Amino acid sequence: xxxxxxxxxxxxxxxxxxxxxxxxxxxxxxxxxxxxxxxxxxxxxxxxxxxxxxxxxxxxxxxxxxxxxxxxxxxxxxxxxxxxxxxxxxxxxxxxxxxxxxxxxxxxxxxxxxxxxxxxxxxxxxxxxxxxxxxxxxxxxxxxxxxxxxxxxxxxxxxxxxxxxxxxxxxxxxxxxxxxxxxxxxxxxxxxxxxxxxxxxxxxxxxxxxxxxxxx
Amino acid sequence: xxxxxxxxxxxxxxxxxxxxxxxxxxxxxxxxxxxxxxxxxxxxxxxxxxxxxxxxxxxxxxxxxxxxxxxxxxxxxxxxxxxxxxxxxxxxxxxxxxxxxxxxxxxxxxxxxxxxxxxxxxxxxxxxxxxxxxxxxxxxxxxxxxxxxxxxxxxxxxxxxxxxxxxxxxxxxxxxxxxxxxxxxxxxxxxxxxxxxxxxxxxxxxxxxxxxxxxxxxxxxxxxxxxxxxxxxxxxxxxxxxxxxxxxxxxxxxxxxxxxxxxxxxxxxxxxxxxxxxxxxxxxxxxxxxxxxxxxxxxxxxxxxxxxxxxxxxxxxxxxxxxxxxxxxxxxxxxxxxxxxxxxxxxxxxxxxxxxxxxxxxxxxxxxxxxxxxxxxxxxxxxxxxxxxxxxxxxxxxxxxxxxxxxxxxxxxxxxxxxxxxxxxxxxxxxxxxxxxxxxxxxxxxxxxxxxxxxxxxx
Numbered sequence: 044x045x046x047x048x049x050x051x052x053x054x055x056x057x058x059x060x061x062x063x064x065x066x067x068x069x070x071x072x073x074x075x076x077x078x079x080x081x082x083x084x085x086x087x088x089x090x091x092x093x094x095x096x097x098x099x100x101x102x103x104x105x106x107x108x109x110x111x112x113x114x115x116x117x118x119x120x121x122x123x124x125x126x127x128x129x130x131x132x133x134x135x136x137x138x139x140x141x142x143x144x145x146x147x148x149x150x151x152x153x154x155x156x157x158x159x160x161x162x163x164x165x166x167x168x169x170x171x172x173x174x175x176x177x178x179x180x181x182x183x184x185x186x187x188x189x190x191x192x193x194x195x196x197x198x199x200x201x202x203x204x205x206x207x208x209x210x211x212x213x214x215x216x217x218x219x220x221x222x223x224x225x226x227x228x229x230x231x232x233x234x235x236x237x238x239x240x241x242x243x244x245x246x247x248x249x250x251x252x253x254x255x256x257x258x259x
Numbered sequence: 260x261x262x263x264x265x266x267x268x269x270x271x272x273x274x275x276x277x278x279x280x281x282x283x284x285x286x287x288x289x290x291x292x293x294x295x296x297x298x299x300x301x302x303x304x305x306x307x308x309x310x311x312x313x314x315x316x317x318x319x320x321x322x323x324x325x326x327x328x329x330x331x332x333x334x335x336x337x338x339x340x341x342x343x344x345x346x347x348x349x350x351x352x353x354x355x356x357x358x359x360x361x362x363x364x365x366x367x368x369x370x371x372x373x374x375x376x377x378x379x380x381x382x383x384x385x386x387x388x389x390x391x392x393x394x395x396x397x398x399x400x401x402x403x404x405x406x407x408x409x410x411x412x413x414x415x416x417x418x419x420x421x422x423x424x425x426x427x428x429x430x431x432x433x434x435x436x437x438x439x440x441x442x443x444x445x446x447x448x449x450x451x452x453x454x455x456x457x458x459x460x461x462x463x464x465x466x467x468x469x470x471x472x473x474x475x476x477x478x479x480x481x482x483x484x485x486x487x488x489x490x491x492x493x494x495x496x497x498x499x500x501x502x503x504x505x506x507x508x509x510x511x512x513x514x515x516x517x518x519x520x521x522x523x524x525x526x527x528x529x530x531x532x533x534x535x536x537x538x539x540x541x542x543x544x545x546x547x548x549x550x551x552x553x554x555x556x557x558x559x560x561x562x563x564x565x566x567x568x569x570x571x572x573x574x575x576x577x578x579x580x581x582x583x584x585x586x587x588x589x590x591x592x593x594x595x596x597x598x599x600x601x602x603x604x605x606x607x608x609x610x611x612x613x614x615x616x617x618x619x620x621x622x623x624x625x626x627x628x629x630x631x632x633x634x635x636x637x638x639x640x641x642x643x644x645x646x647x648x649x650x651x652x653x654x655x656x657x658x659x660x661x662x663x664x665x666x667x668x669x670x671x672x673x674x675x676x677x678x679x680x681x682x683x684x685x686x687x688x689x690x691x692x693x694x695x696x697x698x699x700x701x702x703x704x705x706x707x708x709x710x711x712x713x714x715x716x717x718x
Binding site: 098099101104105106109110113145146147148149151152154155197198199200202203227228244245246247 | 279282283284286287333389415417423424425426427431434461462463464467488489490494496518519520521522524525556557558559560627628629675
């Protein structure tokens, strides 16, 4: 039987190597050994951070980030029952509802941000592309999201990002949800003008901004 | 052009595939296998195509990719597969030449080859970048006033009557029309009303784009942009645009905007995917030409360093050596106008793709097309002059020039710290529509530098 440290290392190495079977084995061994789930989740989160770093340096590409994020989700689910039984809370940093805004089907940048947020241990509810403002806001309310994140690649779709803020205000829930926006035609100035809480030019900045928003 | 009815039927009858599965597993897995099988690799010291065996391998791999993974229709969540005989028959129909524009400004583009000594054609313009409504026609006039530019690539109208352009709204349709009308007005004011334009950029929807055609706006002889989605995908909206252009006999350019490090992976695999998507663009849209942006880096946004330049140059070379398709490219430096760096980035990217056989250069548009009013005719002049000079150089010398010059700005663009430069109104006299002395002097200084590095300018 492997030692605690050996299982932790195996889990870390597997997720960094995008090895779905290897990570699943490590998680199973951990559960069978009745060890603290949070310790393993933290180690897996370290692995996801490494995956994110490798993406930033182009050693890894988007599919690897997305598959690693799927592995992380599967592992978290497997460990959640044990955590619930022990009365422990989720190790997730917070919930982000994310979508490429209405009229815009250019969702690759949003997918990268979603993958990197998942890599940074955020619970991400990805609403996809061409998401109506009403749908995005409703999802934020339904999921009790800490952050609503919207992306736009076109100057003709970015005005809808401002509507997120307006709709949250109109529904009286603005104080419950921070708003983060990004996309090629946007700028900090534009984000400020529409009343967003954060602007991110890329996925790295998005993760940092999300961490800051959560800590506020 | 592929039969729209067949595409429709195949799309609705094919098995459903989860898009996530196509993106994360099917496409990247096959791309990696093909790069390995054909030994296609990226070398930062060889951004201008030198190895024609590898160039042809990129084409073979692209054909294999298309046959194996097909094209994903996001509207039906299904994959359309094509037979090899069907693809080859379609590609045989490519004309290898095309005429754009009307009257005195009619321009006939004949396919260039890799290392062709004939200069590529230049369409100056904003490449879709946003322009304030009060300056829009003036910016277009500044492009039309450049004698070396044969056409204009439209920008996006930032506002209309002070109102933001919103996709799917009536304003979007009016903005599309305004974009074309004001571009034509700029051409008229420069005395070149028959010039071809490339659009529409102010609208993303099919109804908006279609409304760019009309009296005083886009003509059938203008280049109607039909965009594929990234990563071997299309949707009904793209096909609706194709129905419009085919049923109304409109000139088409099939375009695509790749991302480095996305679902198509790194430089080698992105080059394979770009070529495969070029084949799709020719067939799906009945396009004589295919244009791409440089594959932008998702972290820094840049598309002018060695890796994206390698991809664009090799994509062109592979298509040129194996099809009769025309190939155009968006020149998107990170730095803005009136900076040394924007000129250096333009020189590297334009030289490499010219050596790779490019037919039409779009731009240049600084700030990667993200700045407001960051476009004018002067970058078109610079692009055209570099294209003419680069065509005279050997592939080996061009590579040496590009590799050496790229090193001078690579770190800055990769860090996302390129200078924003000046706006149209800051580096042009808006009344006379002439560039500032500062800008002209800057170009003269850069030309002298490039001459020392081996480029021979005609002007």
